[in-house]
Amino acid sequence: MSEHLTYRKEIRPCVLTFDDIKKIFRELNKCQERAVEIEKKSWKKESFESEQVYKNFVNQRCDNYKISIVVNGANGEDLAGEDSTLFDSDNLPEEVVGVYFSNISWYRSMFGVNPAHCFAINIDFRKPPIIDFSTRSTDPTPNSSIVEVSGNDSLWVQSVVEAVKRVEREKSSNRNILHRPFAYDFVVWFLGIPVGVFGASKCEAFIGKYTDSNFVLYATCIVFFGALLMCFRGAFSYTKWAFPKIELIREGSATLKHRKRWSVLVGTIVLSVISSFVFKAISG
Structure with a gap:
């Protein structure tokens, strides 16, 4: 048998x-x-x-x-x-x-x-x-x-x-890179934290114009850094929702509409960052 x-x-x-x-x-x-x-x-x-x-x-x-x-x-x-x-x-x-x-x-x-x-x-x-x-x-x-x-x-x-x-x-x-174990941890270490540090440094330069208190300055920067990481976590969740692990494509799908908006938003951010660095390199 x-x-x-x-x-x-x-x-x-x-x-x-x-x-x-x-x-x-x-x-x-x-x-x-x-x-x-x-x-x-x-x-x-x-x-x-x-x-x-x-x-x-x-x-x-x-x-x-x-x-x-x-x-x-x-x-x-x-x-x-x-x-x-x-x-x-x-x-x-x-x-x-x-x-x-x-x-x-x-x-x-x-x-x-x-x-x-x-x-x-x-x-x-x-x-x-x-x-x-x-x-x-x-x-x-x-x-x-x-x-x-x-x-x-x-x-x-x-x-x-x-x-x-x-x-x-x-x-x-x-x-699979979005949905596997530790996917967020990898992305946050190599993208989220650097973005948070960059944003906190910009916050420090801006707030420093309006206060002489180191406590207020650094507390504000820490809060701003934490807020950026929370926004990054939310954006990562949204990305996983917009690009599910296994997807059924149907006409008029809400996911497709959101994905177009996501692409426009991310494209705008990336273009803005690149333009900023290019402008600084030319003018500096």
Whole structure:
């Protein structure tokens, strides 16, 4: 008897559309058909009382070897179906936060056990809070996107994994640097603190014109430095929200609108800083 294999893998950062999700479903459907054929070979006719009992058993099992799809909405809506037309439905949630594929639900509800060759795939499109000071800066961005596959046939297990990985590779993004552990700590040390020190030095020069008190001067600079770091933390949270780990692109998405504004804002700041240094270099 072949060894039973179990595979569990997180889905890497990527940017998807409903066409990509349909593509995953089509590939999973092919895997499902192969799973049925593998199962049929394991059901020996001679172990049944009669040929009719065997046929009934096979038909009943095969009829319930089907893929369930659940689309989750941000407000608790769940839309369920069994084929890709679900993704064209007018009843789709306005904000989709998850898509779940599984060939376990129907089979288990009928027979009380999982099929011998089964999978559960969760694609999590949830985004972190737009401004978040509550989570620890060292923590990665929470995301429950995962592929879980189990079966006796190693080639079949690999084909299910590849159905997801193929689209994952095609639509991969470089956003992992934003969402990995210690991402904020790295950025704040190499960008946030230098910006804070630069801002505090400008604050010192400005406040020094209006007071002779060292206490007032340095207290103001410390507060200003802390405020800049808080703003930097807020800006980093906003960036993670605008560029989520796994994203579903839909027309009219609020994230796309925010991203355009983010690009304009960052571009303006960077251009201003470069212009300031160039002006000083020319005039100095």
